[in-house]
Each structure stands twice: as C-alpha cells, then as structure tokens.
Amino acid sequence: MKNGRLTNTVETIASECLAVRIRLLNRTVTNIFDDALRPLGVKVSQLNVLMVVAKLGPITPGDVCRKLNIEKSTLSRNVDRMRTHNWLKVSEGDSGRKQILELAPAGRRLIEKAFPLWTKAQTETESLLGQQGAKSIHRAANTVWAQLGRE
C-alpha cells in the first residue's frame, strides 16, 4: 500500500516518543499544582525558583538557571515578577556584574502558606502517577541533575 512507509514512521514515533510523553506529564502535573496554588496567586514555576533561592540563597540568577536548566532570559523576567510581589530581594553583588537573589520576608510567608497547598497537589500527583511512576520521575530527574553538573 502507498501509505506504508509513512504509517510505519507515524506508528514508531507515536508509540515511542519520549518528548510527547514528558510534555504530557508536564502539562498535567503543572496544572495540578497551579490549580492548588491559585488561591495564593503564585504559579508552580515561580515557587520552584523561590525554593531554590530559599534553599541555596543568597545565589546568583546564573546559578539558579544552571540548577533548574532554565534560560537566563526566562529567569530574568520571572525574577522581575517575583520582585514586584516582594517575594525576592535582588541586590548588586560587590563584583559589580553578578546579582544576588535572596528570599524576602513576604517570600518566606508565601512558602509557609503554600506548604499545605503544595502537599495537596503532591499527594494528588502521586496518586495520579502511582508509586512506581513517582519513583521513576525522581530517578529520571536525578540522572538529569547529575548530567547537568557534569557539563
């Protein structure tokens, strides 16, 4: 039949493509967390950055980018928004070029208020993925973090 080769190609990509699958998981899980966090007016993308700063800060934007594999321009605008909310404090490093990001008091309060909502979303996600699935995600992410560090 005339469509044989294309059909095989489509079948192969459809049944194996890792990008389709990871992107589906990303949309689904991001929606779960954003729904849960909506009462606080924060999105999970912003909470992610806030957590990195809370755990590793004071830290430069460049280091946050490397940790999360985010493009610097993406983070730059995200930091603007979080500074507007007074969640982050941004100061000029003594080196002149680098900036210093720190958790601001409002950011601290936000994290405390977010915790029960985060727990709810996390539980919901675990039940969606199953214990196996959740463990798998952890393992895959650990692999990526190891690779990122190696570059």
Add this chain to the structure above:
Amino acid sequence: MKNGRLTNTVETIASECLAVRIRLLNRTVTNIFDDALRPLGVKVSQLNVLMVVAKLGPITPGDVCRKLNIEKSTLSRNVDRMRTHNWLKVSEGDSGRKQILELAPAGRRLIEKAFPLWTKAQTETESLLGQQGAKSIHRAANTVWAQLGRE
C-alpha cells in the same frame, strides 16, 4: 533555631516535589528535540500535534486536546501556525460546529524529513535518562492516558 520550621518546609519540598522534577525533565527534553528539529523549522510541540492528526485523523481539535491534555485555546493558535505552513488541512465538518483536521501533503513530507532528526533526539534522550528512566516515563505517561480516558 528561629528558621527551623521554614527550613524543614523548604527541605521537604526541595527533596520531594514532583513538579520541579517533571518541569526540569520537560525543559531538558524539549530542548533536545527542538535543537534536533531546528533545521526543519518545526518545534516538537507542533510535531506532537501533527503526529496525532497523522495517526488518528481526520480528527477534531477538541479530540486532539483531549488526547494530549492541551487547552483548546492553545491548540487553536497552534493549528493556525501549522495551517500557515500548509502542514495541516482544516475543514468545516458537516455538523457545522466541529472542525476537521487532516494531514496535508506538506505535513506528510515534513514527517518524513523529521524522522531521522527525531530518531537522533530520541536516542540522545534515552541516553540522558537511561533505560530505566525512559521506561519510567513510558509507564507514567500510560497511567496518565488511562486516567484521562476515564474522565
């Protein structure tokens, strides 16, 4: 110490959050595929939609949304772009309300040209995630698809 409670909260979220991890995987893998596909001027997000249409089409936008868990407004604009490239044919269904999406000839040629580039990205992703990680992603995605179908 004064920071005890916040520190515990931050530690818990940092070490367990599934959203951070899936979003990290999503950015990393999407970049791998977009890099590979760049010579063709198509992004993996568009190729995903094209594959669904190629495999299941003729199909309505709403059904594509349900399959990929994409918001209808997101797909609406994506279809516009793909129609501009003549990759997709959009026609009005006889029912008046629904639209019919089909693979256009240029879309077919695109998929054929994309296959070797997709294979390269897929291989690279497998080697990034490891065999375990890749299998894990498949299992997690299957779980989500089953859940989506159940709603």
Add this chain to the structure above:
DNA sequence: ACTCCTATGTTGTATATACAACATTGTGTG
C-alpha cells in the same frame, strides 16, 4: 417548537519558555 444547557472554537490577557542580539564586566594571556 421552544428553552436551557453543553460542546466547540476564538480572542484577550498573563505567564513561561527559548533564541538572538546586545551592553557590561571580569579574566586571562601576551
């Protein structure tokens, strides 16, 4: 047949994401 509700798709708006180009600042090497 009429009314109400739902499904479908578009548009306005906000955020997330990345690439390209740019300005600025350190750094290292001759």
Add this chain to the structure above:
DNA sequence: CACACAATGTTGTATATACAACATAGGAGT
C-alpha cells in the same frame, strides 16, 4: 597594561501554555 574572550544579565521576538469571557451551534427535555 592592553586586548581578546567569556560570563552575566537585559531586551526584542516568537511560540506554548492556560484562564476568562465570548459567540455559536447541537442536543435534550418539556
């Protein structure tokens, strides 16, 4: 020290994503 190069962050542009509001069209129930 001077110059070239790399690192850092911003801005312009394009796409992806979702929510809210909307218009329209089908369908269900009376």
